[in-house]
Amino acid sequence: MTERTYSISDLSREFDVTARAIRFYEDKDLIQPMREGQRRIYTARDRVRLKLILRGKRLGFSLSEIKDILDLYDTDMGESRQLELLLDKIEERRRALEAHRRDIDLTLAEMDDLERQCRENLKERAGAD
C-alpha cells in the first residue's frame, strides 16, 4: 500500500490558502514536506498538520504559538520525563482554550441580550401601529 501524497497546489486548493503561505509555514518550520527533486511532496500527515495550522490561525494564535502546539504532537513518547512535561503543556493549552471559550460565551450572551432588546423594541412598535 502506497500512501497518497499531495502537491502544494493540491493543498492550496483544498484549504484555500496560497502556495506562498504554505511555503511560508515551511520557512517558519511548521511543516517539513519531502522533496522529489525540487518539488515538495506532502504526505497525509503533512496535510493534517496544515489543517491544524489553519485551525490555529482561525483561533487567533500566532505562527510561533501554533508551532508550539504542533510540537506537542511530535513529543518523543519514549521518555517519561518528556511525557510529564507534555502533560504540563497540555494542561496549559487547555486552560488557554477554556478561557478563550469563556470569552466566546460572554460575547454570545451579549448577542442574545442585544437580540432580545431588538425584538422587544419591534414588538412595541407593532402594538403602537
Place this chain on the structure above:
Amino acid sequence: MTERTYSISDLSREFDVTARAIRFYEDKDLIQPMREGQRRIYTARDRVRLKLILRGKRLGFSLSEIKDILDLYDTDMGESRQLELLLDKIEERRRALEAHRRDIDLTLAEMDDLERQCRENLKERAGAD
C-alpha cells in the same frame, strides 16, 4: 449623582494596555472619549467599550471587525429597518462565534486524546519496571 470618569492611565493600568494603544483605538474610531481641554475623559460606557475591544482582540478579531461589532451596540433603535438589519448582523456574528467555538472544542478533544495516549504510555512504563 455624578458618574465616575477615568483618565487614560486609569484604564491603561486597569486593563494592562499602553496609553498608546488606547489612543490608537480612538484613532481607528473604536472609542470616542470626551475632552476636558486637551485631556481625554473616559466614561463608564467608554470603559465597557474598551473591555469589549480587548475581548475582541483575545478572540483574534481585527480592529475593523471589532469596530463592526461595537457598532452593533450603537444601532439606532428608533427605526424598524435598522432593527431588522441589526438582527441579521447579530445572526451572522453568532454563526461566526459558534464556528469559532467548534474549532476550540475540536482542539480540546485532541488535547484529551493526546493526554490519554500520554497517560497510557506512562502506565505501561510503570508496569514494565
Place this chain on the structure above:
DNA sequence: GCCTTAGTTTACGTGAACGTAAACGTAAAG
C-alpha cells in the same frame, strides 16, 4: 521659579504574515 507627573501631537520604526514580481526549471500536450 523650578521640578515632577501626566498628558498631548507628530512622525518614524518594527515584527508578523504574507503578497507580488522576476527569473528560472521541468514535464506533458498539441
Place this chain on the structure above:
DNA sequence: CTTTACGTTTACGTTCACGTAAACTAAGGC
C-alpha cells in the same frame, strides 16, 4: 518545438497593530 501548467528561489513591498522618541502643555508641590 513551442506552449501551457505547475513548480522553484530570491527579494522587495504591504498591511496591521502598535512601540518609541521628540517636543510640547498644563497642573500641582516645594
